Each structure stands twice: as C-alpha cells, then as structure tokens.
Amino acid sequence: MLLTMSLRKSWKLIWVGACVVLFLIVFFSFQGVRNPSWRGLTMGTSYSITIADRPRPAELADIKASIEKRLAEVDAQMSTWNPDSEISKFNDFKRLPALRELEGENFSVSPEFAAVVRRALKIAAATDGAFDPTVKPLVDHWGFGAQADAEPVAELMKAVGWQKVRVENNALLKANPDVQLDLSAIAKGYGVDAVAEVIRSSGFTNFLVEIGGEVVTSGTKENDEPWRIGIENPQPDGEIFQALELSGGGMATSGDYRNFRLREDGTRYSHIIDPATGMPAESDVASVSVMASACMDADAVATALFVMGSEKGFQWVETHPEFEALFILHSNQTFTTRATSGFPIEELTTNSH
Numbered sequence: 001m002l003l004t005m006s007l008r009k010s011w012k013l014i015w016v017g018a019c020v021v022l023f024l025i026v027f028f029s030f031q032g033v034r035n036p037s038w039r040g041l042t043m044g045t046s047y048s049i050t051i052a053d054r055p056r057p058a059e060l061a062d063i064k065a066s067i068e069k070r071l072a073e074v075d076a077q078m079s080t081w082n083p084d085s086e087i088s089k090f091n092d093f094k095r096l097p098a099l100r101e102l103e104g105e106n107f108s109v110s111p112e113f114a115a116v117v118r119r120a121l122k123i124a125a126a127t128d129g130a131f132d133p134t135v136k137p138l139v140d141h142w143g144f145g146a147q148a149d150a151e152p153v154a155e156l157m158k159a160v161g162w163q164k165v166r167v168e169n170n171a172l173l174k175a176n177p178d179v180q181l182d183l184s185a186i187a188k189g190y191g192v193d194a195v196a197e198v199i200r201s202s203g204f205t206n207f208l209v210e211i212g213g214e215v216v217t218s219g220t221k222e223n224d225e226p227w228r229i230g231i232e233n234p235q236p237d238g239e240i241f242q243a244l245e246l247s248g249g250g251m252a253t254s255g256d257y258r259n260f261r262l263r264e265d266g267t268r269y270s271h272i273i274d275p276a277t278g279m280p281a282e283s284d285v286a287s288v289s290v291m292a293s294a295c296m297d298a299d300a301v302a303t304a305l306f307v308m309g310s311e312k313g314f315q316w317v318e319t320h321p322e323f324e325a326l327f328i329l330h331s332n333q334t335f336t337t338r339a340t341s342g343f344p345i346e347e348l349t350t351n352s353h
C-alpha cells in the first residue's frame with residue numbers, strides 16, 4: 001500500500017517535471033535571443049556579427065548556418081590562397097584569347113564572381129588605376145601573395161593593367177596569358193555586403209557585420225542608439241583612435257600599419273602596390289577610412305586613396321559625393337586627421353606616435 005502510494009507520487013513528480021521542461025523549451029524557442037553577437041574566422045581574418053532584433057533560437061541557428069555557407073562561397077570564389085577557387089583557376093588559365101578575339105575561348109565564372117570583377121574594373125577606371133585588380137604578380141613579387149614571383153618588376157608589369165581583363169556576361173577574358181586577378185582589396189567588403197544580405201533576407205533590419213575591420217551597419221542597436229564604430233590608431237598595437245556613429249551603410253579602412261615588410265635598412269614597405277610604378281605605394285597616408293553605401297565600394301576606394309596619397313585622394317572624394325573619407329596622416333611624431341565634410345567625425349584629434 002505504502003509502496004504504491006510513493007510510486008504514484010514519483011510518477012506525478014516525473015509528470016510535473018516533464019511538463020515544466022516542455023514549457024521551458026517552448027517558452028525559450030519563442031522568446032527572442034537578446035543581442036546575439038558572435039565571432040568567427042574567414043578570408044584569413046576574423047569576423048563579428050551582432051543582431052539587435054532578437055531572433056528566435058531556431059532562426060538564429062539558421063542565420064548562422066546560412067552565413068557560414070555564404071562566407072565559404074565567397075572564399076571559394078575569391079581567395080588566391082585557395083588553389084581550387086574560381087580566381088585561382090582563372091589565374092592558372094593560360095589559353096585565353098586576346099581581347100579582340102572574343103569568339104575564342106573564354107573562362108566561365110559564377111554570376112557573383114563576374115559581378116565583383118565588373119565592379120572592380122569600374123572602380124579601377126574611376127580611380128585611374130590606383131585600385132587595380134590585376135596587381136597579383138606584383139603582390140607576389142613583393143612577398144604579400146600566395147606565390148613567390150622573382151621576375152623583375154618591369155617584366156611583370158606587362159601583365160598588369162585593368163584594361164587587360166574584360167567581363168562578357170559570366171565569362172572573363174584576359175589580354176595575355178600572364179594576366180592574373182587579386183581581389184583582396186575588395187573581397188572583404190564584398191563579403192560584408194553578402195553577409196548583410198543574408199541577415200536582411202531573414203527579415204532583420206538592425207545589425208552590424210564586420211570582417212577584418214570592414215563594416216556594414218543597418219538600423220540601430222537594441223536601445224535605439226546608433227551603432228558606434230572605432231577607427232584604430234594606425235600603429236601595430238592600434239587602440240581606438242576615433243569613434244564615430246554609423247547608421248546604415250558601409251565603411252572600410254586601408255593602411256600600412258598592419259600588413260607591411262621591413263627593408264634591410266629598417267624602413268617599412270606596405271602591402272598596397274602602386275600599379276603605375278609596380279612598387280609598394282609610398283603614401284603620406286597612415287590609414288584612410290571610407291564610407292559608402294556598399295562596403296565593397298568603400299573597400300576598393302580606400303585602397304585607391306592610399307595609393308593616391310592625401311592631396312589627390314581628398315580631391316577625388318570631394319568630386320565623388322557617394323563617398324566620404326577620413327585620412328589619418330603621418331606627420332613628424334604625430335598623426336593628423338583630415339575628413340571630408342560628410343564624414344561623421346566627432347572632433348578632430350591628433351595623437352602622438
């Protein structure tokens with residue numbers, strides 16, 4: 001008698017427990033996750049994402065999986081470090097016809113890859129070749145690429161020049177067999193735009209996406225406050241130099257403070273090449289941050305402005321109203337800043353080296 005009573009009691013307890021667990025599972029799967037924020041690795045650098053719209057756990061898991069997939073796709077299209085990527089295969093492809101023989105053999109690529117190359121060539125034209133996606137042989141020559149290239153610069157220059165590549169529908173053509181593409185100066189920005197698109201198509205409008213310092217924001221933070229972005233002090237140990245509000249759109253930064261090599265005399269040279277000379281760009285710019293509605297455009301233009309230097313670069317931005325820029329310039333022992341009128345800088349500061 002006693003035994004059946006305690007058995008009944010424990011069944012009751014199990015039932016109550018199971019109901020509570022079930023309730024909690026249902027409750028939490030309909031309850032939004034507050035400010036989910038996570039980090040990961042892609043394109044040889046790190047990324048971070050925050051969504052301020054409280055996605056449900058299942059939605060969040062879906063978004064994360066879709067983003068991983070999208071980033072893997074971009075990598076498989078644009079990484080020169082991956083020998084099987086579309087870009088590496090195009091670079092290896094030696095039997096392409098000269099630009100005039102368009103009926104000849106051409107190289108088919110994915111529509112996304114064709115679109116990025118088309119955009120890259122457009123920005124190359126607009127910046128008079130300061131940004132040039134055909135610098136690959138020079139990037140390798142100066143030790144910043146996936147391959148080593150010991151040929152003299154003058155020889156390599158024969159394969160450099162954005163007019164030597166053409167996009168016809170979803171096919172690429174190169175003017176001579178040695179022409180190769182390097183989209184590293186635009187691919188991170190493109191990746192940020194692609195991730196933002198994944199989040200937007202899941203129905204969310206308030207988020208921040210960042211890959212290796214290139215950013216897109218949309219809407220606001222959860223408390224309706226604007227997203228705040230830090231611009232690094234242009235030194236290897238870069239702390240925050242300038243904070244600014246970015247409510248929508250993209251921002252990208254190029255500089256010589258992170259990726260550089262040292263000459264024998266101890267002077268440094270940057271990973272950004274001046275396509276006009278074939279040499280690492282000698283710039284008065286320590287770093288330049290560019291705002292544009294697409295992060296991809298901001299990324300490519302930031303590289304171009306670094307090559308142009310502050311005088312020419314500033315003029316360029318002034319005549320292209322879809323861009324704003326903040327230049328941080330080397331100046332004796334300090335940095336000085338110079339921003340175009342629409343750049344949302346709070347107060348101009350100088351900082352010592």
Ligand code: ADP
Nearest residue numbers: 130131132133135139184185254271272273303
């Ligand atoms: P980061 O990759 O540090 O953000 P950038 O966006 O400026 O910097 O990209 C620099 C990379 O782009 C280089 O490492 C090289 O692969 C490539 N590159 C170098 N010079 C140029 C150039 N003038 N135009 C286009 N791409 C370039």
Ligand code: MG
Nearest residue numbers: 185299300303
């Ligand atoms: Mg860039």
